[in-house]
Amino acid sequence: MSKAKSGCTSEHDEGEGARKHDCVLQYYLSGFTRNHDKNSRLYVVDSARERAFVATPQSVVAEREFNRIELNGEDPCTADLGYAQFESELASALARINRKRDLSDDADRALVLRLIAELVVLNPDRTEIMRQHKQESARRLSELAIANRQGWESQKEKAAAAGIEGAAAFTHEELMNFVEQDDETIAAHTTEHLARDLQSVTTLYNLLHRRSWMVARAARGSGGFITSDRPVTLTWDDMEMEAGFYAPGFGLQGTSVFFPLTKDLVMRGRFDGRVGTLALPAASVAGINSRTVFYAGHQIYAETESFRFLDEYLVMRRGQDLLPMLQRSG
Template sequence: MTSNKGGEARKHHYVPQCYLKGFTHNGSRQSRLYVVDARERRAFPTTPLKIAAERDFNRIDGDEPNAIEAIYSDFETKAGPALVRTDARGTFASDEDLAVILELVALLAVRNPRRREHTRKFYEHSSHVMMDLLVADKQRWEAREQRAIAEGFTEPSIITYEEAKEFVERGEYRVDVATTRHVELELKLLPTVYDLLHRRTWVVLRAAPGSGGFVASDNPATLCWDDEKQAEGFYPPGFASTHTSVVCPLSKNVAIRGCFDGRSGAIEAPANIVAAINTRTIAYSDRQVYAESDQFRFVAPDGAVLHGHALLSIVPPEMKVTGPVSPPS
């Protein structure tokens, strides 16, 4: 959350600054990150304040438009210290810290531009189907219009059936979803995802010295099938699905992996595991990857392990890397 002097907070971070600062050089909001932006085809240094944010991302209709943003800001005051303690210890300091961090992971999973765009496309597809049905038959169109007029829902239209049918068939319209609706859906989904995350057992992965460290992204909480055959199938995994793993980097030094296999504790991740996890984070990002420097490692499509400065040369604008997205067991 960022406050404007003398005004309301309008720049809302969908990836919290308290999270992003763990990937900077010295762990502060003023320290710089190395950012790779696939859509703009550039890499640049900046601070957590200036990235992973949109104007009015959490603004809702009503008398208190920033109520949800204020709640998220309050949550960050708990999440920040929990992240710092986990980074320093290389493990969870307490059950309370685990609970706060899993709440953060759930928030990262359900509240981001990529999920909102998927939601918008779902509504748009549904609208296209409905509109196609409405103009499929002239008599049905006219009957529905007369019924709507009789029930007081609309006035007689100045658009003819033929004009409406041509408009629908061209498909040259976009369906947008109000931010308030996005927020409502996210708030309904959040406790369910949190509960399912809590049912998993969690391993803390500490990046080995010289591994290049973990990276973050604008969509860092990733959910994948553990079996390659399932991953290649038609059905995507769900948070309740067995034989899946949730992986989320928490800082440049620490990442966590949650499964239903009963494993927990903390282990040191060698360079090849760190590179595999970074590849997964990159593959599921929307457009941006965040790291301490350009020396992080990832796995290229041909299996070669490369450093971060080579990433832009091999990814398309939607930031997809075809490599191993699940770290070895």
């Protein structure tokens, strides 16, 4: 990403040395508040600090330095995501999309895809989270594969069909050696491949642009959608693949990208040609919120504590139940 004049401002609190950035993410997070305003309030669940609290989008961005990055030794403030032109254009696009409830405008959709690409690239620990998750999944699949050669061959075929290089060449015997030697390099390989795919915002933007995008609306009374400090999620569509050895990639067939756009709307991108809008009942909204919770870093953001999600037993729960559950699981 080229260096641009930033539209952000910085203030230094002498007590804590906090930097406050007036950036594009304030506009994004404001879509999850009651009034769609950066000075309105969000309900925040922070698993690291083990507490839930109310804050404004402005204070959330300032505290977490949500979008600070290092580019070739440059001051992160000068390389901030929220430079003025993009900030202004995206804010208008988000307002129009939320009003129209669709992504039919090509220019507005392009701005949101750029936001998604930058959110992914500017999360430096994303690949580590993916590596840990997929390594654990790989271990479980490996045990199954040793017991069931046919199941392993089935997943290899799916991975090769999705476009994963070298999937078909990885034999059952090699997998057995991997498990016996406790070799972690294979699990890491897929995420290293993903990291190479994310070398630039432009590369990822082009991959996202190839997908077909639908917008889903949360039904009234559902509690709405939530977002997080890692709002973009990438999953396999096939449940066996999602629980298995191979990590998904943004350019691979059979995968879905989910992005909560506002408290009322969520985007889903696939390589299936499907576009348009649909309405989701409370149970489906809760399922998408559960995915957001699973892939989050430390913070979840919602309009109120009344949002809904599914627990590990697929029972629908309210937002006020999330922090106690995270504390127990931690």
